[in-house]
Amino acid sequence: MAKAEDKPVDEPVVTQGYTKSQITDSKRFTGQRDILNGLLEDGKTYTIEEVESITKTFLGKEVK
Known part of the structure; x- marks a missing residue:
């Protein structure tokens, strides 16, 4: 039986960033x-969560 010290430590999840062209070319955001x-800047990377937040914020603004 393994000791508690022998258990592997959970590694933090690394979130991958995507470029503007990768995001705009994806089926998810067609x-x-x-x-x-x-809205997105060239040369900057974004996570899917960031893109969804940016889109939601933009679409939630009141039209003037």
Whole structure:
């Protein structure tokens, strides 16, 4: 039987970043491609959660 000290320690989950072109070319964001082209910066990487948050914030703004 293994001792408690022998158990592997959980590694932190590394979230991968994606470039603007990878995101806009993906099937997941096909319907939001034009919005994301305007909101995302070239040369910067984003996680899926960041992209969803950026999109949600933009779409939630009141039209003036």
